[in-house]
Amino acid sequence: MCTGIRLIADNGAVIYARTLEFGQPMKSDILVIPRNYSFVGTAPSGKPEGLLWKSRYAVVGANALGLRHILDGVNEAGLAGGLFYFPDFAQYQDVALNEYKNSLAPWELMTWLMTNYSTIDEVKKAITTIKVGNTNFKAWGFVPPVHAIVHDARGKSLVIEYVKGNLDVYDNPLGVVTNSPTFEWHTINLDNYVTLKAVNSSALILRNGVEIIPLGQGSGMLGLPGDFTPPSRFVRAVAFSQSVKIGVHEGDALSAAFHLLNLFNIPIGVVRHREKGKEFYDYTQWTSASDLRNKRYYFHTYESPQIQSVDLMNFDLDAHEPVFISMERRDEKEK
Numbered sequence: 001m002c003t004g005i006r007l008i009a010d011n012g013a014v015i016y017a018r019t020l021e022f023g024q025p026m027k028s029d030i031l032v033i034p035r036n037y038s039f040v041g042t043a044p045s046g047k048p049e050g051l052l053w054k055s056r057y058a059v060v061g062a063n064a065l066g067l068r069h070i071l072d073g074v075n076e077a078g079l080a081g082g083l084f085y086f087p088d089f090a091q092y093q094d095v096a097l098n099e100y101k102n103s104l105a106p107w108e109l110m111t112w113l114m115t116n117y118s119t120i121d122e123v124k125k126a127i128t129t130i131k132v133g134n135t136n137f138k139a140w141g142f143v144p145p146v147h148a149i150v151h152d153a154r155g156k157s158l159v160i161e162y163v164k165g166n167l168d169v170y171d172n173p174l175g176v177v178t179n180s181p182t183f184e185w186h187t188i189n190l191d192n193y194v195t196l197k198a199v200n201s202s203a204l205i206l207r208n209g210v211e212i213i214p215l216g217q218g219s220g221m222l223g224l225p226g227d228f229t230p231p232s233r234f235v236r237a238v239a240f241s242q243s244v245k246i247g248v249h250e251g252d253a254l255s256a257a258f259h260l261l262n263l264f265n266i267p268i269g270v271v272r273h274r275e276k277g278k279e280f281y282d283y284t285q286w287t288s289a290s291d292l293r294n295k296r297y298y299f300h301t302y303e304s305p306q307i308q309s310v311d312l313m314n315f316d317l318d319a320h321e322p323v324f325i326s327m328e329r330r331d332e333k334e335k
Contacts, residue, residue, distance in 0.1 A: 001085045001271065001282050003233045003264045006175025006243045007257050008155050011271035013250035015259035016080045016151045016175075017289035018072060019264050023256060023273065023280035026064040028156035030297065030325035032315050033059040033070070033115060037322065042105035045093050050103045050193030051130060055115035060310055061298045062288060065139055068322055069111040074290035074297055076312060077118030083110050083146040089180045090145030092162045095133040101263075103136035105196040106144050109160075120156035127169060132162055153292040159183040176237045179230035186234045193235055196221055206213040230272050233264060250291055254298060257289050258307060268302075286327060301327050 001021035008014050020026065035058050041050025061082075072082035083106075104112055109132055117123050135144050147161040149172065157172040160302045161182060170183050177183065193196015197220040204212040212223075224239060226233035240260050246253050268283040288299040295312040310325060 001179060001228065001230070001233075001266065002082075003032070003261065004082060004084060004149055004177040005237050005257060005260060006151050006155075006157055007241060007244070007246050007253040007260075009246055009250050009253040010248040011250070012155070012225070013253060014078075014080075014151060014153055014292040015250060015289055016074070016082075016292065017261055017287070018082055018084075019261055019266075019284050019287045020062070021266055021282045021284050022273075023084070023282045026285055027066065028062045028064050028071075028286060028327055029066075030310050030327060031063040031068070031070055031073075031301070032310070032312065032323040033068070033111070033320040034315075034322065035317050037320075038300065039108070039111065039115070041103055041108055042101040042135050043103055044135050045100070046136055048300050049100050050108075051101065051112070052118065055113065055116065057112070057115055058312060058314040058315070060295070061110075061114070061120050061290075061301065061313075062286065062297075062327070063324075064107075066106065066111070069108055069125055070114060071107065071110055072288055072290075073110070073114055074292060074295055074312070075114045076295055076317060078292040078295065079114060079118050079123075079150065080290040080292050081110060081113060081148060081150035082154075083107070083148050083178055085146045085179050086161065087180055088145070089142075089163055089182055090147060090161070091164055092143070093131045093136045094169065095131045099131055101131070102129075103131045103133045105137070106132055106146050107137060109146075109148055113148070118152070119154070120150060120210040122157055123150050125161060127167065130278060131312040147177075147183070149248070151175065160261060163334040169232050174238055174242060175232060178234040178237065181231075181292050185233065188232055190235065190238060193223070193239070196224060196235075196239050210313045219297070228266055236263070249295055253309075254289055254291060258287065258298075258300075261287050263313075301325060304328065
């Protein structure tokens with residue numbers, strides 16, 4: 001469960017923001033990947049015999065479980081994006097033995113995109129040149145079902161999905177993404193909500209002069225779905241991101257993004273499921289925002305709601321090794 005949005009300030013600055021929910025701790029850290037750092041993809045065999053590449057661009061973002069890969073972030077060229085859970089629909093490509101050297105595991109896709117490309121146009125061309133295989137993630141014991149969203153500094157957005165073994169790429173003018181079903185389904189589902197608007201509804205005059213008056217403020221959004229399912233969150237994310245007052249500068253858009261995503265926070269215990277006799281709680285482990293103009297990554301965690309930031313351009317972008325930074329606040333670690 002995750003919700004992603006994109007806001008564009010009046011001055012053209014782009015902010016991409018998202019929540020991260022999962023039913024078990026992701027143990028995320030901030031990860032800074034330098035230029036010219038070597039990667040090798042994980043093939044469907046589970047071995048490091050996939051695609052070889054070196055990072056062209058430095059990247060800052062959030063990882064999971066100690067990996068030297070990001071699942072969300074922004075690079076020095078102003079390309080940003082993230083992986084989102086995509087259960088029951090993600091099915092990756094068949095990769096023959098002679099194609100292993102051109103393949104990636106699902107959790108490596110965002111790192112490959114962020115370290116190599118600067119625009120949506122480049123991503124569109126490049127994504128067709130590699131294969132993402134059905135590779136088991138050892139820490140979880142299954143193939144992670146994910147899809148991806150990518151944004152560039154000009155405001156273009158793209159959704160990348162692997163369904164029934166095929167690559168599907170969608171332009172995303174809304175800049176919004178959640179989880180299953182497919183992105184195409186979510187956009188069609190919006191047709192069910194054509195009456196939603198930010199402006200309050202006017203009174204309704206019935207026969208014989210009977211007047212129906214809206215109760216309080218917010219009547220324009222009457223019928224907005226309020227649950228935590230991906231279709232409902234997608235509708236809300238579109239409704240809110242299209243109606244929110246963004247402001248002139250990137251700082252205004254950043255503030256609007258965090259305020260908007262507060263409406264999607266999931267406290268522990270509100271969403272839960274049982275599996276093999278054990279109860280799991282999906283909750284908002286962290287919320288992030290990427291400033292594509294200034295290459296800054298902002299975040300707060302469930303435990304620490306104060307927003308923190310990491311400026312990619314303050315690091316040695318030609319360092320030899322990645323830098324890991326705890327997402328915990330320093331004063332909390334010292335307690």
